[in-house]
Amino acid sequence: MSARRKLIAGNWKMNGLKADGLALASDLAGRLKGAGPVAFDMLVCPPFPLLFPVGEAITDSPLALGGQDCAPKTSGAHTGDVAPTMLTDAGCRYVILGHSERRADHGESDAVVKAKAAAALAEGLVAIICVGETEAQRDAGQADAVVAGQLAGSIPEGATADNTVIAYEPVWAIGTGKTATPGDVKAMHAHIRAELDGRIADAAKVRILYGGSVKPGNAAELMAVENVDGALVGGASLKAEDFWGIASACR
Numbered sequence: 078m079s080a081r082r083k084l085i086a087g088n089w090k091m092n093g094l095k096a097d098g099l100a101l102a103s104d105l106a107g108r109l110k111g112a113g114p115v116a117f118d119m120l121v122c123p124p125f126p127l128l129f130p131v132g133e134a135i136t137d138s139p140l141a142l143g144g145q146d147c148a149p150k151t152s153g154a155h156t157g158d159v160a161p162t163m164l165t166d167a168g169c170r171y172v173i174l175g176h177s178e179r180r181a182d183h184g185e186s187d188a189v190v191k192a193k194a195a196a197a198l199a200e201g202l203v204a205i206i207c208v209g210e211t212e213a214q215r216d217a218g219q220a221d222a223v224v225a226g227q228l229a230g231s232i233p234e235g236a237t238a239d240n241t242v243i244a245y246e247p248v249w250a251i252g253t254g255k256t257a258t259p260g261d262v263k264a265m266h267a268h269i270r271a272e273l274d275g276r277i278a279d280a281a282k283v284r285i286l287y288g289g290s291v292k293p294g295n296a297a298e299l300m301a302v303e304n305v306d307g308a309l310v311g312g313a314s315l316k317a318e319d320f321w322g323i324a325s326a327c328r
């Protein structure tokens with residue numbers, strides 16, 4: 078039994094309008110309330126415009142709220158950006174940073190991710206820092222080196238097991254229906270844990286999530302893998318039944 082409590086995080090990405098988000102979050106909050114003590118923490122990360130209404134709808138629930146990105150600055154002339162303070166103001170406790178879609182769509186480098194994470198930690202948010210290799214990098218035998226480089230470049234000073242979570246999301250497994258094998262996941266999560274040593278205080282206590290086509294049907298197998306401390310879920314987090322099914326696979 079791991080001392081690390083599992084975190085089941087839903088990344089809604091750019092999906093859903095207000096009514097959808099409210100219905101989904103309220104459904105999950107209701108299930109959490111009805112379930113009594115559970116073996117996991119549950120988090121939803123809606124698009125920015127939904128943070129305030131969803132946050133208000135789940136105020137009295139253990140369901141946690143997170144943003145999908147934040148700026149590396151606290152305020153000012155940065156059109157289109159969202160400050161970490163704005164996330165906490167909306168009720169967020171977490172923020173996803175360095176997701177491969179942001180690295181690809183917005184050219185976010187490790188240095189940018191690190192600056193964002195530093196700003197998030199300064200605001201008291203928990204940073205979920207995403208890493209993962211592309212299919213070409215894996216095929217070339219570079220997966221371990223790529224992930225080690227991302228960890229070295231993206232983790233800010235002051236990171237601890239309490240304020241930082243790592244999410245391993247192989248790019249080729251995101252939204253493709255392909256999942257890494259339990260053996261590959263075990264090897265990569267052990268590699269990540271070893272790389273965290275010396276970079277994060279209490280590295281043994283850091284939660285390392287797996288993400289990439291996690292579904293109710295494969296969750297139990299993946300969540301049982303050593304050093305897998307939860308899931309970062311995209312598509313299957315948009316249906317309460319599926320997301321709850323994934324969480325229920327946690328033992």
Ligand SMILES: O=C(CO)COP(=O)(O)O
Pocket residue numbers: 088176246250251252253254288289290291309310311312313
């Ligand atoms: O990118 C992901 C979560 O951040 C994973 O997305 P899918 O679960 O849709 O593959």
